[in-house]
Amino acid sequence: EAGVAQSPRYKIIEKRQSVAFWCNPISGHATLYWYQQILGQGPKLLIQFQNNGVVDDSQLPKDRFSAERLKGVDSTLKIQPAKLEDSAVYLCASSLGLLASGSNEQFFGPGTRLTVL
Amino acid sequence: AQSVAQPEDQVNVAEGNPLTVKCTYSVSGNPYLFWYVQYPNRGLQFLLKYITGDNLVKGSYGFEAEFNKSQTSFHLKKPSALVSDSALYFCAVRDVREYGNKLVFGAGTILRVKS
Numbered sequence: 439e440a441g442v443a444q445s446p447r448y449k450i451i452e453k454r455q456s457v458a459f460w461c462n463p464i465s466g467h468a469t470l471y472w473y474q475q476i477l478g479q480g481p482k483l484l485i486q487f488q489n490n491g492v493v494d495d496s497q498l499p500k501d502r503f504s505a506e507r508l509k510g511v512d513s514t515l516k517i518q519p520a521k522l523e524d525s526a527v528y529l530c531a532s533s534l535g536l537l538a539s540g541s542n543e544q545f546f547g548p549g550t551r552l553t554v555l
Numbered sequence: 556a557q558s559v560a561q562p563e564d565q566v567n568v569a570e571g572n573p574l575t576v577k578c579t580y581s582v583s584g585n586p587y588l589f590w591y592v593q594y595p596n597r598g599l600q601f602l603l604k605y606i607t608g609d610n611l612v613k614g615s616y617g618f619e620a621e622f623n624k625s626q627t628s629f630h631l632k633k634p635s636a637l638v639s640d641s642a643l644y645f646c647a648v649r650d651v652r653e654y655g656n657k658l659v660f661g662a663g664t665i666l667r668v669k670s
Contacts, residue, residue, distance in 0.1 A: 480660030546598035
């Protein structure tokens, strides 16, 4: 079974530039998550999708971050404009489904390491 | 809101010795608890979870964890450590009563196993 795919793996940009990350979840997984992992910290949920609908985006800085999952499969996360404090690893994860209860474990991709200069 | 504490930034253990990585949690309702491991430049890998039932949960690579409701703890254990177990370990919790499947992670504990 193929895992969660993410690209690019690394990205270096200057502040005020824009950047986009792509994620393809495990086939059949209805729920998709984007996390931000700052060095020395645990992952923090940015946004959660159930199919193509947003379940939770309470921690997404909506003035600069946006995400979409138009067809309920792959997803993109965008930052515009980037700030120095956005330097982090952005992890995508997927799980079977929300309605199957929250007992389902999440499967993580390798992440995108973003450096903002 | 739920929270997780991993009180040790780093745990050092000799190969062959038992290891424990500590985790305590706080939720309003009942918890779902998870352990993940992260190797350098890789995403998190699921190790084990507690949902309900037996307080001792067995997972991947010989790891196990014990759920203790009275102490609100979910410590990760392994009877005999391997050098290859060296990695970053995260404990995570979800409040059963909350809508969604939001996991809250601890800050992580670095495990170093020396030969």
